[in-house]
C-alpha cells in the first residue's frame with residue numbers, strides 16, 4: 001500500500017486547518033448557541049470577550065489529530081482508486097479514473113475516516129464552545145474543560161466510552177456521500193487540464209476550493225445535527241438519535257436551522273480546501 005498519499009494528506013490537512021480554524025470556531029458557535037445574531041455579531045463578541053485567541057481555541061489538538069484524519073481520508077481514497085483502477089497516483093494523470101470510481105473511492109475514504117474523526121471532532125466542538133476569556137476576572141468560574149486531554153478524560157468518566165463517539169452516526173451520514181462529492185467536484189474542475197499534464201497551481205486552487213464548497217453545502221444540514229448531538233451530552237438534553245434531533249430542531253427553530261453555518265462553512269471551505277489540494281498535489285509531485 002503506497003504511503004506517500006497518507007503523509008501528503010497529513011501535511012496538507014494541517015495547512016488547511018490552520019487557515020480555516022477561526023471560521024470553524026464561528027461556525028460551531030452559530031450552530032450550537034442561540035446568543036449570536038449572525039456571523040459578524042459572533043465575530044465581534046468573540047473578539048471583545050476573548051481577543052483574537054478566542055478564534056483559535058481548540059486548535060493545537062486538531063493539528064495533531066484532524067490532520068491525521070485528513071491523511072486517512074486521502075490515503076484511503078488514493079489506495080481505493082488503486083484497487084479499483086489498478087493505476088497509481090502518477091499513472092492517473094495520463095489515465096484519469098471514471099467519476100463513478102472517484103465517487104466510490106471518496107465515499108470509502110469518508111466512511112473510514114469517520115471512526116478516527118469522531119472523538120477528535122467531539123473534543124474540538126466542546127472546546128470551541130467554551131466562551132470564557134483566557135484572562136478570567138477574579139471569582140468567575142473556570143471553564144469546564146482545561147484542555148483536550150482533560151476534556152477527553154471528563155467525557156469518558158461522565159458519559160462513558162460511548163460518550164466519546166457521540167454524534168458519530170450523524171458524522172457517518174454527513175461524510176460518506178459528501179466525500180464522494182468532494183473528490184468528484186475536484187476531478188470535474190481539473191478537466192481543463194490535458195491528459196498527461198500536471199494541472200496548473202491556479203487550476204488546483206480553484207478545483208480544491210469548489211470541491212470544499214460543494215461538499216460542505218451538501219453536508220451542512222447533517223453538520224448542524226452532528227454538532228447538536230455532540231453538545232447534547234453536556235447540556236443533558238437527550239435526543240433519541242439523529243432523526244429525533246432533526247425533528248425537534250426543525251419544530252423549535254424552523255427549517256432554516258439546517259442551513260445554520262452554511263455561509264461561514266462555504267467561506268471557510270474555499271481557502272481551506274484550495275490550500276489542502278495544492279499542497280497535496282505539490283508534495284506528491286515533488287516526491288515523484
Ligand SMILES: CN(C)C(=N)NCCC[C@H](N)C(=O)O
Nearest residue numbers: 016178182215216219269272
Ligand atoms: C463536507 N466535508 C466533511 C468535507 N468536504 N470534508 C473534507 C474536507 C476536509 C477539510 N479539512 C475541511 O475541513 O474542509
